[in-house]
Amino acid sequence: MRNPFARYPKIGLAFFYQKAQEVYTSRLKKYLRKLPLPIKKFLVSLDMRIRQIYACLYQFKISKPFISLEKFTRVYGFKIITLASKYLGVLPRPSVFPTEIGERRFISLKKFTRFCGFKIITLAPKCLVVLPRPFVFPTEMGERILLQHSRCKLPSVYVSKIRDATIYGDTNMTFAKNHIIHNDLLDPKKVFLFEEYREYITILPSSNRALWGVRDESPLFLPVAASFTDSGAKNYAHWITEVLSKICLFCAEPRFADIPIIVDNGLHENIRESLRLVVGNNREVIFLSPRHAINVGELLLTSTAGYAPAGFRKRQDPKYPLSFNTFGLQAVRDLCVKAATSSDATSRNKLIAFRRSSKTRPLLNQEEIYHVLEAYGFTLVEPGSMPFLEQIALVRSAKIIVSPVGAELTNIMFCTPGTRIIALARDQVHSGIYYWQSIAFPFGVNLLYLFGQGENSDVHSGFRVNTQDLHQVLDKFLKPNSSREKVMLSASTF
Incomplete structure (x- = not known):
């Protein structure tokens, strides 16, 4: 393809890159009328690339977009190509800026x-x-859970x-x-x-x-x-x-x-x-x-x-699958449970609460929540500080587990069938709640979400759980005659 800049050796590509940021301004519209058609098309296509870069920067949560190409190139360590005494940062779009990999x-x-x-x-x-709709509290939140x-x-x-x-x-x-x-x-x-x-x-x-x-x-x-x-x-x-x-x-x-x-x-x-x-x-x-x-x-x-x-990329897709092949999970569970032998596993009378030290989805009033749990006889543990097999033995000895949503909750797949899990989560009902349901349900583990008030709209932001709601859930779970609907896995080959 003929280089559209061959007739303009004194004008560097960086000049057109900077001008492309103003394609839709009146000043540049007047300027574009004086340019040949190949360069007009190039500037319009380059503007689209810049918009993709800005969208990418926004997704990476970079607070300030780059001011100049030189600064952007220096900060992100892109290679420099010398052309007509101008600099050109190699941006992630090879059709415009070819690289070695392509x-x-x-x-x-x-x-x-x-x-x-x-x-x-x-x-x-x-x-x-086939997963059932998860149990939730407050109960009115259950109506917002998508069945797709x-x-x-x-x-x-x-x-x-x-x-x-x-x-x-x-x-x-x-x-x-x-x-x-x-x-x-x-x-x-x-x-x-x-x-x-x-x-x-x-x-x-x-x-x-x-x-x-x-x-x-x-x-x-x-x-x-x-x-x-x-x-x-x-x-x-x-x-x-x-x-x-x-x-x-x-x-x-x-x-x-x-x-x-x-x-x-x-x-x-x-x-x-x-x-x-x-x-x-x-x-x-x-x-x-x-x-x-x-x-x-x-x-x-x-x-x-x-x-x-x-x-x-846009919004959470209600039809996007968030589940796992049950044969793979079953293979991991069988192998790990067999290795994690514990004498306490037969009693199944422990009340356990998981602590989280992660900054992602933090429980903002966790000390207040932990005081309530301790009053009900729960033992506070931090699974991340325990060896792997000890974690499995611990959850298999539990009758009820209370935990904020997070990586520690993965261990519920090793629980004994009938174990009750109270997952503390923020009040944003989306398909992510089926993530933990798909881990718990195949193995007969009963999962209930106790929703709290989110700090902001970010799904990974902190949240607070109402202690009165926690009291109501625990009173119901700890009653001697209380019973909840038992659920079974529905999985078949097709």
Whole structure:
């Protein structure tokens, strides 16, 4: 394509970049009339790229947009290209500013496997999960809970063999044949990725293409391996439900007994303990750090067993699935419960309350709430400070557990059937409440949400729980003759 700037060597591209920010002002409209048509089209398209960048900056919660291209380039460390004595920051849009990696097709593992004609090995069949509407208090909040999430079809969990692939730490994206491969439950037009928040990738949803912004100049090489790196691996909830469930199904397959696996480096000790429990002592485990890569001659890639996105591009989609393959969760539960033997597990008479130290979704009046719980005989514990197997033994000995929503609540999947869970959450009813229901319900655990007043509209902001509401719920739960409706899992293959 002929360079539209060839006739204007004294004018740098940075000049047009700055002018493009004023495309819709009257001053620039007058200026555009004097320019050739190719440059007009270029400025309009460049303005659209700038709008995408501003939207991206807003999503990353950057308080002040960049003032100049020079400052933006310096702050974000983009490369500089000298052209006509002007500077040009290489922005995340290769069709305008080409980079070494370039733009690639963004494709699901299922479509890529079909495209390349690879064979798959099924680890777990498809399943249909039917979830009841969660119990809530105050009861009027239950009318606002959407029923669209109550029925979820989840794909089978399978292994695909991909030749000459590249993987990076801190992401489950896979690179092969000029494609970026994502999991089958990800819809790039609806959800944000953790990789976008961390500025690893730029997604172009309308064209199903993406630009990867990380490059390892000296990647390692392995002839064969299985990859289980994930952007959410360092979060306990995402690890147990999305990563460990896949590893458990993979390691249970005899054909993969000698295959080394790759996981993220920097995992919490409890996460490492759960990994050792599933993998055993005879399998090689390779820990891959963020922004580092491994080239694999034959990569065994396991499809997703469940997926919870980092966020939504517009508003929370009421039909977006937030559930997990029950066969994967069951495999993890059976293995961990068998290892966590405890003499206290038979009594099941403990009243336990979880403390949270996280700054995400904090319980603002937690000391007041904890005083109430202690008066009812609850024992306050902080699961994050306990070894993994001790956490499982603890929840299996519990009769009632009270906890703010958070990663610690993942342990309810290890509870004995019939255990009652009171989850403290903010009063924003959305599909996220089915996240914990999908973990509790398959194993006969009764979950009730006690809603509190949110600090602001942000779903991750702090909230306060009314102590009178807590008194009413506890009085009902602790009555000797009180009983609640028992629920059973409805899961079947189709």
